[in-house]
Amino acid sequence: MCALLCCALCAQIRPVISENLDELSLRVRSSSLEDTKAIAQAATLFAREIDRCLGFDGVPRQTLQLTILRPGEDAAKDEESDLCFAYGSDSLLISYKLCQALLKRRIEEKFDLPLGAASSAHWMAAAVCRRVFFAGKGLLSYYRPDYGVAQRQFRQGRFPKLETLLCHSPEPGSSAIFRLYMLHCDLFLARLESLPESAVFMQRLLELELHGRSPCEALEFLLGDGLAPGDNLQSWYEKGVQAESTRGLRYSELDSILAELEDLFNPAILQPGEKQSIKKVPMRDMARQLEDYKLNTQAISLMQNKISRLAKQAPFLLQEPLHKFNKALLALQKNKKRRFRKEFQQAEKEFQKALERQNRIAGLLEENAARENPPLLPFASFLKAVDQASKTKP
Incomplete structure (x- = not known):
């Protein structure tokens, strides 16, 4: 009884934070400013990717409302929201359901027809959700899907x-089964995007489904003579996704950190009077190059903040050398130029040694993991079930 009372009081104390996204016709409500902002940003990225894939534009007519309940609140009492989630719900589940609702609304408003239960909205939502949720599409300046x-x-x-992929989706959530499903949906969407006038093709695919065809029937009808002699829909799919999977680039967080450090330690400096007035100057030469200039302590502070952030993301062996770069910058900030050069050069040497050791360790770990653990181990139970199901007579 006491616990129930505490939950009720907690729900009353927590305010409801709302954000209206007029360009999406979406209202987001939760008891956390951070959650509200994060969901609003995710919705913008989902909607942008949906419109890009399908060639849609304009402001949706119907307004959607997504609510994350406060602790102790009952979802049954929320009759205003189109999407309602309990406090602490899985973030991937929220993202997928939001993406699905945005896609469903777009399709139904485009064709003025209701979607059926086994529609392409399921696999398309899974594909778009994976691109944004796992690959950061729209957030990063480059998009590198990992199809490893x-x-x-x-x-x-x-x-x-x-x-099976197009008509039967597993229970959404953070399970290995659902993540594998999302991966293959992403690859299949990439396969369709490789077709000429892909947005028109996908709109026609959806329109045929709205008029009663199954996803596979609609796809086979649209491909028509596009299937090579001897090919069927399954072989066309297998050849296409295999080719698409090789175009995805493996994303390395360490490579990203090194690239960011390279830019950080070679800043572009304005040097009047020279043919190339803007050129990159190695950080180790900064004190000498800018000897007649007043040091920009604010810029150095920003650099230190960036290095601290990178140190948190970096492998353990690289963290200490990164902190030493910050210590050297502190000397530069105090205009102690000789001390800065000495400490910065020492930090560079230590960082290079640590990086070489990190790469050796990573290589050995990868070799050992490949020997001891099959690469598909996280999905082993799912793949075993698929094999068993395929051998079971209907």
Whole structure:
């Protein structure tokens, strides 16, 4: 009884933070400013990717409302929200359901027809959600999908059945099964995007479904003579996604950190009177190059903040040398130029040694992992179930 009372009081104390996204016709409500802002940003990225894939534009007519309840609140009492989640719900589940609702609304408003239960809205939402949620599409200046798991499956001759992929989605959430499903949906969407006038093709695919065709029937009808002699829908799919999987680039967080450090330690400096007035100056030469200038302590502070952030993301062996770069910058900030040069050069040497050791360790770990753990181990139970199901007579 006491626990119930505490939950009720907690729900009353927590305010409801709302944000209206007029360009999306979406209202987001939660008891946390951070959650509200994060969901609003995710919704913007989902909507942008949906419109890009399908060639849609304009402001939706129907307004959606998404609510994350406060602790102790009952979802049954919230009759105003189109999407309602309990406090502490899985973030991937919220993202997928939001993406699905945005996509469903777009399709129904475009064609003025209701979507059926086994529509492409399921797999398309999974594909778009994965691109934004896991690959950061729209947040980063580059998009590097990682299809490594799928590539290893394909090399072993393991391909999803296209009809199963398009018509039967697993329970959404953070399970290995659902993440594998999202990966293959992403790859299939990439396969469709490689077709000429892909946005028009996908709109026609959806329109045929709205008039009663299954996703596979609609796809086969639209491909028509596009299938090579001897190919069927499954073989067309397998060849296409195998080719698409090789175009995804593996993203290395360490590579990203090194690239950011390279830019940080070679800032662009304005040097009047020279042919190239703007040029990059190595940080170790900064004190000498800017000897007649007043040091910009604010810029150095910003640099220190960036290095601190990178140190938190970096592997353990690289953290200490990164902190030593910050210590050297502190000397530069105090205009102690000789001390700065000495400490910065020492930090560079230590960082290079640590990086070489980190790369050796990473290489050994990868070799050991490849020997001891099959690359598809996280999905082993799912793949085993798929094999068993395929051998079971209907």
